[in-house]
Amino acid sequence: MQSPHPPRPPYPPGPGALPESDPDLVALLGGPHARRHHAVALLLDRHWRATRDYAVVCLAAADPSARLVATAAFHQVLGGTTGGPAVGALRPQLLAAVRETVRAWAADESACVVMPELRKPTGGRGLRAAMPATPERRQLAERAFRALPGASQCLLWHSEVEAEPITIPAGLLGLDAATAATALEQAREQFRAGCLRAHRELAPTGECRFHNRLLDAPVRRGGPPLPEERRHLASCRHCRHAAEQLGRFDDGLDVLLAETVLGWGARRYLDSRPARRAANQSVSGSSAARPAARPPGGRHHTVPESGRRTKVAASRRRTALAVGAGLASLALLATVLVAEGRSGEASGSRATGRGHPNQVAFPWGR
Structure with missing residues (x-):
C-alpha cells in the first residue's frame, strides 16, 4: 500500500544539485494537488523543528500543545490567512506567527481551559502581558x-x-x-x-x-x-x-x-538551536579529552564511556520523537491546506509566485 505521505527528500541535496527554493515551494501551494503535497512536505521538513522549538519556548511547555501552536503558525503563514503570498525568509515569519498565536490564545479564556499552560507566567500569560511592540x-x-x-x-x-x-x-x-x-x-x-x-x-x-x-x-x-x-x-x-x-x-x-x-524568548530560542548546541558540545568534547583541572584530592576525572553512550542513545530517542511529531503534523497540515481549497485570485497569486523575494519587505505578523 502506498504511503499517504510524500517521501522526505534528502536535504541538503547532493553535490552539483540545487534544491527547490522556499519561494518556489510556496508558489506550488496554489498548484495541482500532488505538487502542493510535495511543497508542504519539503517546507515542513525544513522548518517544522524550529517552529515547534519556539512554540515550546513561548508556551514554556512541550508537546502536544507546542505541536498545535506550530501547526497553526504554518497554516497562518502558508495557508493564505495573512492576506498575501509567504515569500522571502520563511523561518522568521513562522516564528513570529508562533509568538502571535500564543499571545492570541492566551487572551482567550476558552483556549486557556483547554491548554492550561497558556496561563504560565513564563509562557502564554507572560507573553500576553509583554509589550507587543x-x-x-x-x-x-x-x-x-x-x-x-x-x-x-x-x-x-x-x-x-x-x-x-x-x-x-x-x-x-x-x-x-x-x-x-x-x-x-x-x-x-x-x-x-x-x-x-x-x-x-x-x-x-x-x-x-x-x-x-x-x-x-x-x-x-x-x-x-x-x-x-x-x-x-x-x-x-x-x-x-x-x-x-x-x-x-x-x-x-x-x-x-x-x-x-x-x-520574547530570544535567548532561549538561540540556546535551542541544534547547530549551536552541536558546536558547544564539540568544544566541550575537545576540552573533555584533555585532563580536567586537578581537584583537591589530586586525581583527574574524565567522563566515562558509558555516560557518553547514554547521551548518544538519549539524543537518538529525541530525534526519533521529533521525526514522529513532524510526520504527524505533516498529515494535519496537508489536510488543512488541501481542505482550504484555494481558488480565484489567491490561487493565482501563489501559482505565479507573485513578487520576488528580493522585492518583498519582511511581514512581521504583528
Whole structure:
C-alpha cells in the first residue's frame, strides 16, 4: 500500500544539485494537488523543528500543545490567512506567527481551559502581558531588517541565529554555496547600512544626524569613540541605542537579530538551536579529552564511556520523537491546506509566485 505521505527528500541535496527554493515551494501551494503535497512536505521538513522549538519556548511547555501552536503558525503563514503570498525568509515569519498565536490564545479564556499552560507566567500569560511592540533599543535594527530583500533576511537569519553552515540558507534560496557566501557578506553590509539609515531617518535632532557616520567609525576601527562623540552619547538615548546595535555586528549579531525579530524568548530560542548546541558540545568534547583541572584530592576525572553512550542513545530517542511529531503534523497540515481549497485570485497569486523575494519587505505578523 502506498504511503499517504510524500517521501522526505534528502536535504541538503547532493553535490552539483540545487534544491527547490522556499519561494518556489510556496508558489506550488496554489498548484495541482500532488505538487502542493510535495511543497508542504519539503517546507515542513525544513522548518517544522524550529517552529515547534519556539512554540515550546513561548508556551514554556512541550508537546502536544507546542505541536498545535506550530501547526497553526504554518497554516497562518502558508495557508493564505495573512492576506498575501509567504515569500522571502520563511523561518522568521513562522516564528513570529508562533509568538502571535500564543499571545492570541492566551487572551482567550476558552483556549486557556483547554491548554492550561497558556496561563504560565513564563509562557502564554507572560507573553500576553509583554509589550507587543519592538523595544526602543531594537527599533533601528527592526527597521533595517524589514527593508532587506528576502534573500538577505534568509542568509542572515540562518547563518547568524540558527548558526547553520552556508549550505543550508543556500539550499533554501536555491543557490550554490559560493554564491550564497558572497551574498551573505553583502547582506551584513546591507543590514549595517540600513541601521545607519534608520538612525538618520529617525534622528530626533539635527545634532543626531550630524553624528550619524561618526557612530559607526569607532566600531569599525575598533577604538573608543571620539571625545565629542562621547559627550553626545552621554546625553542622547537615540544615539546610544544606535551605537549599541552597531557594536553587535562584530560580536553578537545573532543576539541582535533574535531580539529584533522575536523579542520574547530570544535567548532561549538561540540556546535551542541544534547547530549551536552541536558546536558547544564539540568544544566541550575537545576540552573533555584533555585532563580536567586537578581537584583537591589530586586525581583527574574524565567522563566515562558509558555516560557518553547514554547521551548518544538519549539524543537518538529525541530525534526519533521529533521525526514522529513532524510526520504527524505533516498529515494535519496537508489536510488543512488541501481542505482550504484555494481558488480565484489567491490561487493565482501563489501559482505565479507573485513578487520576488528580493522585492518583498519582511511581514512581521504583528
